[in-house]
Every structure is written in structure tokens, then in C-alpha cells.
Amino acid sequence: MTLPYVLVLVADPAQGTLSKDAIDIARNMVKGKNPVVLSAGEAVEIPCPTPAPGAPTIATIRATLARHKVDALLVKTRGRRKAVLVADMDSTILDGESLDEVAALLGVGDDVARLTLDTMNGKLDFEESLRTRVALLEGKSTDCLEEVWQKSRLNPGARTLVKTMSAHNARTALVSGGFTYFTSRVAEACGFDEHYGNEFDIQNGVFTGKLAAPVLGPDSKEEHLQRLLEERGVKASAALTTGDGTNDLPMLAVAGLGIAYKAKPKVRQIIEMQVNHSTLRAHLFAQGYPASVFVE
Template sequence: MTLPYVLVLVADPAQGTLSKDAIDIARNMVKGKNPIVLSPGEAVEIPCPAPSPGAPTIATIRATLARYRTDALMVKSRGRRKAVLIADMDSTILAGETLDELAALLGCGDEVAELTRQSMNGTLDFEDSLRARVALLKGRETGVLEAVWESSHLNAGARCLVQTMRANNARTALVSGGFTWFTSRVAEACGFDEHHGNVLGMDANRFTGALDAPVLGPDSKQEHLERLLDERGVKASAALATGDGANDLPMLALAGLGIAYKAKPRIRQMIDMQVNHSTLRAHLFAQGYPASVFVE
């Protein structure tokens, strides 16, 4: 008989192998069956019963395994593979914050980085923060866009996540509070079906200090997810969303599997499913994909 839940454990191979002690501890905590290897030394899944009153929560399991640098995700056995992927860009699919990096090259890095920090932690309204940050770019040369892009890199597992889900008929979307100048390039590099972001105002090779379209913020991200679900004709339970900032909270909360990826403190307080140690490949393991079927 198939048990109703699965506890997925994932480590980052670059930091060491998945510890047998961590697996044994986690299995005892959830009263699980024998672990099934998804990727040797990297990921296993442990079939287990539904959490009962008084049983360890996922937060407790995660805290217990922290010293092993192991992520733990508890998912239902049914409906694990998702039909929709919606992902944030900066510090999720792409390493770093592109606006902060632009500002650093333009000489206003400290001011912009502080506004970004407050916005991503949810202590400053996203739209107000974005407009204030963009205003600081006014009159400065746009050539730094290419320099930032040339120094950018995808987070480990990004392309694998997108390509594997696409190969299994999922619709994939990159939806960012960053800028379309970057989302178009990241979407092409990873193979996303579509991308959306804010439009940075530019005129005669200089930034105008304004946006050329309405702000794409947290509500817009949720709206894009709702649209994708409607287009695919599936419920929210069939969606995977991932992001790291406060502007991702609505879509993370709506998706059947919302994963806070190496997220800011406030987001980790509000989202149960978290990846704090391993790579974006953990999103595939959570859906039950073994590494043998990954599209690299």
C-alpha cells in the first residue's frame, strides 16, 4: 500500500554527500519506510504516514538536519509531478541581484542594495522600493547592462529544472520583479516557455530613471500563476512556484508546491517548504524525479 506522504532529503554534492546518519534520523522522526535513492549521495525519498498530532513538524525535521546541511521537504504522494513551473529570477534562477549589480557599477550601489534588502525582507513596499531604486539610475549610461550580464551565471540546477519539467509537458514561466532586459536572456539560457518582468526606461543610451510599463510586483506574479493554471486547465495543486523574496509570497502561497529557495528570513518564517542547502535540483526530487531522468 502506498503511504500518503514522502519525506524528501537532499544535499548539495558540492558540499558533501548525503549523510546516512541524517537519513536514519529523519526516517525515525517520520516513522518512515526504507529510503528510496533518487540520486546516490545526493537525494532520497522516505515514504511515510500522514503527520499525526504531536509528530515532529517539517520545521523541526529541518532544524534537526541543519547540522548535516540537508534539506527536508514533506510532500503528498499523489500529484507530485507538477504541470506548471513559475520561478523568480534574481537570487533564484540567476545568482545575485541584477539591479544591485547595475547600481554598484554605476556608483549608487549602497543606496540601491539597502532598498533591495528592505523590499525583499518585506519591510518596504515593493513598488515604492523599485521606483526609488530605478530613479537612482537616471542619466547614467546603459552600457553596464552588458557588463552585468557577462558576469552573471545561473544557479546550479536551473537549466536542469526547467528542461526536465518541459520534457514532461509542464508549462514553465520566469516571472521577475527585475527587468525584461535580463529575463529575456535568462529565459533563453534555461529554456523557459515565457518570461515577464519590469521594463526599464532607456533613452539615447542612458537610463531615464523610470519604468516604461506598470510595475510587475507580488500581485502580478500571482496573477501570472493564475493565468497559467487557467490555460493548462489545472488546479493550483498542480503548480510549483519558487522564489526567495517577499514579492514571491503570494505565488508561493497559492502553488500546490511553493518552495522558498535560499530565501530571506521573513519568507522562511512563512513558507514551510524550503531549500536552504542544496541546489535547484531539489525541486525535481521533491516531485519524485530520479536523477536518471533529468534533462541536463
């Protein structure tokens, strides 16, 4: 008989191996069956019953395994593989904040980075903050955009996540509060079906300090998710969303599998599913994909 839940444990191979001790501790906490290896030394899943009253919560399990640098995700067995993926870009698919990098090259990096951090922690209104940050670029050359892109790096597992889900007939979208100059390039590099972001207003190769279109913020991310669900004819339970900032909260809360990826403290306080130690490959393991079927 298939048990209703699985506890998925994932380590980052670059940081160490998923140890037998960590697996045994987790198995005992959820009263689970024998672990099934998804990737040797990296990920297992432990079939387990529905948590009983008084059983350790996922937060407790996660805290217990923190010293092992292991992520724990408790997911329902039914409907694990998702038909829609909506991902944030900056600090999720992409390593770092692209607008901060642009600002740094233009000499206003500290001011913009401070505003970005406060915004992602929910201390500032997203739209107001974005307009303030872009205003600091006024009159400066856009030549830096290509330099920032050339230095940009995808987070480990980003391309594998997108390509594997696409190969299994999921619709994938990159939806960012960042800018389409970067989303277009990241989407092409990873294989996203769609991409959306904000637009710089540029005149004669110079930033005007304004936006060229309405702001794509937290509500817009959820709207794109809902549109994709309708187009695929599936419910929110069939969606995977991932992001790190408070502007991702609406889409993380709605999706059947909303994962806070190395997220800001406020996001981790709200979103139960978290990847804090391992790579974006954890999003595939959570859906029950073994590494043997990954598209690298």
C-alpha cells in the first residue's frame, strides 16, 4: 500500500554527502519506511504516514537536520509531479540581484542594494522601491547591461530543473520583478517557455530613470500563475513555484508546491516548504524525479 506522504531529504554534494545518520534521524521522526534513493549521496525519499497529532512538525525536522546541512520537504504522494513551473529570477534561478549589479557598475551600488534587501525582506513597498532604485540610474549609460550579463551565473540545478520539467510536459515560466533584458537571456539559457519582467525606459543608450511599462510586482506574479493554470486546465495543486523574496509570497502561497529557495527571513517564517542548503535539483526530488531521468 502506498503511504500518503514522503519525506524528501536533499543535501548539496558540493557541501557534503547525505549521511546515514541524517536519514535515520528523519526516518524515526516521521515513523517512515525504508528510504528510496533518488540520487546516491544526495537525495532520498522516505514513505511515511500522515503526521499524527503531536508528531514533529516539518519545522522541527528541518531544525533537527540543520547541523547536517540537509533539506527536508514533506510532500503528499498524490499529485507530486507538477504541470506548471513559475520561477523567480534574481537570487533564485540567477545567482545574485541583477539590478544591484547594474547599480554597482554605475556607482550607486550601495544605495540600490540596501533598498533591494529591505524590499525583499518586506520592509518597503515593491513598486515604490523599484521606481526609487531605477531613478538612481538616471542619465547613466546602458553599456553596463551586457557586462552584467556576461558576469551572471545560473544557480546550480537551474537548467536541470527547467529542462527536466519541460521534458515531462510541464509549462515553465520565468516571472521576475527584475528586467526583461535579463529574463530573456536567462529564459533562453535555461529553456523556459515564457518570461516576464519589468522594462527599463532607455533613450539613446541612456537610462531615463523611469520604467517603460507598468510594474510587474507580487500580484502580477500570481496573475501569471493563475493564467498558466487556466491555460493548462489544471488546479493550483498542479503548480510548482519558487522564489526568495516577499514579492514571491502570493505565488508561493497559492501553488500546490511553493518552495522558498534560500529565502529571506520573512519568507521562511511564512512558507513551510523550504530549500536552505541544497540546490535547485531539490525541486525535482520533491516531485519524485530520480536523478537518472534528469535532463542536464
